[in-house]
Amino acid sequence: MLQSEALKFTEGCFNGEPASCTFACPYHIDLRSFLKKAARGRWDSCYKDLMNTVAFPYIACSICPKSCADSCQRKLVGDEPIAISDIEMACIEYAKSHSPEVFSVSVKPQSIAVVGAGICGLTAAFFLSQKQFNVVVYDKSDSVGGSLKNHPEFTKFAEDISAKFISDRVVFKLEHEVTAISELESFDAVLIATGAGADLFDLAASRDAKTFQTKEKGFFACGKVCGCTDYEALSEGITVANLIEAYILSGSPDFGVKEWNTSNCTRFIKHTGAASVPLTAKSGEVYTKDEAKAEAARCLQCDCKACLEICEFMRKYKKKPTKLATEVYMDSQVRPPITTHSATKAVYACNLCGKCSDVCPENTDLPGLFCFSRQSRVERNDYPPAFHDFWVQSQKFFSGEAAYSFAPEEKCEYAFFPGCQLAAADPAYVEKAYEFLHDNYGAGIISSCCGAPSYWGGDKVLLDENTEHIRAEWEKLGKPTLVTACTSCTKMLKMVLPEITVTSLYTLMDEKGLCGDLSEFKKISVFDPCSVYVTPSVINAVRNLAGRCGTEVSDYDSDGQCCGNGGHIKLADFALYKDITRNRAADSEHPYLVYCVNCREVFKAQGKDTKHILEAVFGFDAGNTPHLEEKKRNGIMAKVRLLDKYKNFKFVPSDKPWDDVKINISDDVRLKMEDKMITDGNVRETIWSCEESGEGFYSPDTETYLGCLVKPVLTYWVEYKKNGDAFDVSNVYCHRMHFREKE
Numbered sequence: 001m002l003q004s005e006a007l008k009f010t011e012g013c014f015n016g017e018p019a020s021c022t023f024a025c026p027y028h029i030d031l032r033s034f035l036k037k038a039a040r041g042r043w044d045s046c047y048k049d050l051m052n053t054v055a056f057p058y059i060a061c062s063i064c065p066k067s068c069a070d071s072c073q074r075k076l077v078g079d080e081p082i083a084i085s086d087i088e089m090a091c092i093e094y095a096k097s098h099s100p101e102v103f104s105v106s107v108k109p110q111s112i113a114v115v116g117a118g119i120c121g122l123t124a125a126f127f128l129s130q131k132q133f134n135v136v137v138y139d140k141s142d143s144v145g146g147s148l149k150n151h152p153e154f155t156k157f158a159e160d161i162s163a164k165f166i167s168d169r170v171v172f173k174l175e176h177e178v179t180a181i182s183e184l185e186s187f188d189a190v191l192i193a194t195g196a197g198a199d200l201f202d203l204a205a206s207r208d209a210k211t212f213q214t215k216e217k218g219f220f221a222c223g224k225v226c227g228c229t230d231y232e233a234l235s236e237g238i239t240v241a242n243l244i245e246a247y248i249l250s251g252s253p254d255f256g257v258k259e260w261n262t263s264n265c266t267r268f269i270k271h272t273g274a275a276s277v278p279l280t281a282k283s284g285e286v287y288t289k290d291e292a293k294a295e296a297a298r299c300l301q302c303d304c305k306a307c308l309e310i311c312e313f314m315r316k317y318k319k320k321p322t323k324l325a326t327e328v329y330m331d332s333q334v335r336p337p338i339t340t341h342s343a344t345k346a347v348y349a350c351n352l353c354g355k356c357s358d359v360c361p362e363n364t365d366l367p368g369l370f371c372f373s374r375q376s377r378v379e380r381n382d383y384p385p386a387f388h389d390f391w392v393q394s395q396k397f398f399s400g401e402a403a404y405s406f407a408p409e410e411k412c413e414y415a416f417f418p419g420c421q422l423a424a425a426d427p428a429y430v431e432k433a434y435e436f437l438h439d440n441y442g443a444g445i446i447s448s449c450c451g452a453p454s455y456w457g458g459d460k461v462l463l464d465e466n467t468e469h470i471r472a473e474w475e476k477l478g479k480p481t482l483v484t485a486c487t488s489c490t491k492m493l494k495m496v497l498p499e500i501t502v503t504s505l506y507t508l509m510d511e512k513g514l515c516g517d518l519s520e521f522k523k524i525s526v527f528d529p530c531s532v533y534v535t536p537s538v539i540n541a542v543r544n545l546a547g548r549c550g551t552e553v554s555d556y557d558s559d560g561q562c563c564g565n566g567g568h569i570k571l572a573d574f575a576l577y578k579d580i581t582r583n584r585a586a587d588s589e590h591p592y593l594v595y596c597v598n599c600r601e602v603f604k605a606q607g608k609d610t611k612h613i614l615e616a617v618f619g620f621d622a623g624n625t626p627h628l629e630e631k632k633r634n635g636i637m638a639k640v641r642l643l644d645k646y647k648n649f650k651f652v653p654s655d656k657p658w659d660d661v662k663i664n665i666s667d668d669v670r671l672k673m674e675d676k677m678i679t680d681g682n683v684r685e686t687i688w689s690c691e692e693s694g695e696g697f698y699s700p701d702t703e704t705y706l707g708c709l710v711k712p713v714l715t716y717w718v719e720y721k722k723n724g725d726a727f728d729v730s731n732v733y734c735h736r737m738h739f740r741e742k743e
Contacts, residue, residue, distance in 0.1 A: 001332035001376050009369035010321035012362025014267060019302040021084070024071035024265035026235045027054045031068060031084060032303065038087050038296035041289060047095030050088065051164070054234065055126040057098075058160040059119065061088045062153055063230045071265040073302045080279040083287075083295050090292035098163040100130065107169060108132045110188040110248050115139075115178050115200060118146020119230060120223025121193035122161060123237025124244070129169040131245050136187070137170060140177035146195050147224060181216065189244045192221040193237070199225055211253040212240050220244060220253075269304045269361060307356035307366070310561075312580050314356065316573075317346045321356075321364050328373040332380070347373045348387045349573035351580070352456060353530040353562030370567075374458025386736045387572045388457035389713040390677040394420065395453040399466050401654065402635040406647050407444030411478025414443040416505070419450055419489040423638035424631035425597035426622040429614055430638045433485055433505055436618075438646070440512060444480060446473045447639065450492040456567050467496045474500060483508060485614070486596065487532040488566070506595060509617060510541035515548035516617035518593065524611075525556035525588035527563070527603070529596035542595050542613055549616050556588045565598040571677060581606055601625045627670060629680035656681075658688035662726035673732055678716065682734075685709060686718040687727055704730060710738055 054060035072081030117139035206215040222236035246256030280295035327343035377383035398420035437443035454462035564580035585606035603610040661684040690696040690707030697706040719731040
């Protein structure tokens with residue numbers, strides 16, 4: 001993996017970057033931080049920040065064009081922009097000291113000549129002296145200030161200047177006109193800042209636009225000699241100090257180049273819910289302390305946090321998208337035992353709903369990043385299979401033994417693609433939906449998993465195999481339009497098989513004007529699955545169906561939020577999974593109407609009154625959520641019933657030696673099994689294996705056995721007691737640790 005490959009998923013993210021006003025500011029002051037401090041009345045700290053950015057706060061404020069006002073996002077909520085200049089003047093007024101701190105540190109041996117004591121040269125001299133260089137400033141005039149001496153406020157400007165040069169590291173040689181380059185040969189670098197119309201040695205015309213270096217090595221030029229205005233000259237003085245430092249320390253000024261993309265000054269974010277606050281009026285020439293604090297407090301502290309505000313995953317892991325992308329790359333370079341992974345849990349804890357991308361103004365793609373990482377780790381055989389094994393095995397089952405396809409005739413125009421979870425939840429979902437499609441459209445059926453588990457796990461080989469299986473069945477039925485009842489299936493099919501036309505069951509049901517019964521609910525909220533936002537027409541179809549079911553539909557909008565089920569989050573970060581499911585269940589006070597059986601299962605587990613639209617329209621009750629083993633049986637049952645009814649074919653499922661093992665499982669143990677994704681089949685096989693081999697641990701005190709079963713990915717443990725011809729299971733758990741005997 002290349003670092004650039006990981007970073008491309010988040011390259012547009014600007015969380016933590018300067019605000020739009022800072023990009024518009026000619027001096028690039030961190031106005032967000034400055035205003036936050038000003039709102040607290042921290043005048044000395046504010047002044048220090050200004051001085052460390054512009055050298056001469058009073059001068060900078062007085063000559064500034066105030067371009068930040070055009071980029072102030074207060075305007076987005078209908079207010080006047082922040083009066084930043086007035087706050088800066090108040091800060092200057094109330095700061096106790098205007099002089100820089102002087103520290104007893106070693107001075108660097110290099111010396112720098114600054115030719116010209118105007119605003120550009122003075123600014124550069126100040127910052128270079130702060131960087132511990134010896135600086136000599138030459139000017140043919142008898143005083144400093146250059147063209148600023150013509151400014152009506154020069155008296156105050158002079159005070160600002162004199163307060164800054166209290167260090168003996170800057171030597172002023174006034175009334176000294178430099179007439180030859182040879183006079184400057186002893187210096188390690190030279191800055192030409194001689195002012196308008198005074199291009200000393202004809203060097204300014206040759207300067208590089210980025211590095212300010214001229215054709216004479218070590219000679220730099222900036223300021224009015226290069227055509228700048230006063231405020232641009234001050235800004236270039238700030239910049240050139242960094243360029244000269246880079247040149248002296250590394251031999252190249254390139255390392256000091258920092259480009260500011262001016263287009264970012266219009267990079268605005270949404271301020272939903274931000275209150276309108278009017279401009280604070282001044283009672284005098286300068287804001288009072290309270291007035292300045294109040295005006296600074298109007299700052300919206302603009303920073304894009306859209307994904308952090310909408311996503312529980314982002315809030316828990318507290319890492320900006322660019323940081324996550326960097327960690328994905330770093331994890332790809334891990335070489336145990338020297339280095340270890342740092343982002344494994346985060347990479348696999350995302351449920352890949354894509355809501356973060358939807359709200360991101362730059363469309364960063366964290367789900368794409370995590371899928372890229374998972375696939376890369378599978379290819380390197382450096383991944384945690386325990387996070388995915390259950391679902392991978394489930395995919396193989398529903399695309400294998402539980403899969404089937406047929407059509408009323410040899411070919412068909414439509415074919416129902418129910419996916420795997422619809423039948424798993426209750427065979428009636430598939431039976432009644434297919435009856436509608438068969439009778440109204442002469443539809444066939446292709447029952448298989450769409451491949452989402454292998455996609456979420458990063459297993460491209462298994463995904464491709466599953467895709468080819470679906471393609472073969474689709475071609476066998478004459479390439480029909482596939483009708484889906486699961487929006488995740490819709491999304492997957494459009495991604496892996498774009499040549500197939502896909503439509504929604506709910507759209508066809510709406511077109512036929514079907515209605516049902518939801519009169520048991522006075523008012524319901526429709527919870528849209530997160531994956532439906534690739535097919536927005538389905539949202540309207542479901543609401544139309546609900547509207548004909550005899551209840552009031554609230555205006556609640558789940559807005560693409562995920563119910564919590566997806567991406568294999570449950571095993572990667574169970575606590576996060578529970579947080580998400582609790583939050584979504586509490587989002588609306590009304591019962592939920594869903595059209596995803598996973599959403600139904602999640603909300604039912606939270607005690608939320610929930611009904612599937614197919615239950616309402618086709619008039620049946622799917623009851624309680626089946627446990628994991630029942631889901632597999634339901635999948636087989638749907639196959640048996642449909643093949644028998646429509647093809648007169650008696651399908652007989654295969655059996656395993658442990659299928660006849662009778663087990664009794666308490667509710668507490670069942671709940672633990674569901675959370676850990678342990679099936680009855682895992683328990684039966686473990687007990688059968690131990691009983692057949694005679695291996696295990698026996699406790700005479702409790703008369704219980706502890707059996708173990710080592711599988712390719714997980715090791716299962718079952719504590720049980722014999723009870724006639726059955727076994728009472730008292731505890732079940734699993735882990736990723738393997739052990740070997742006689743090795």
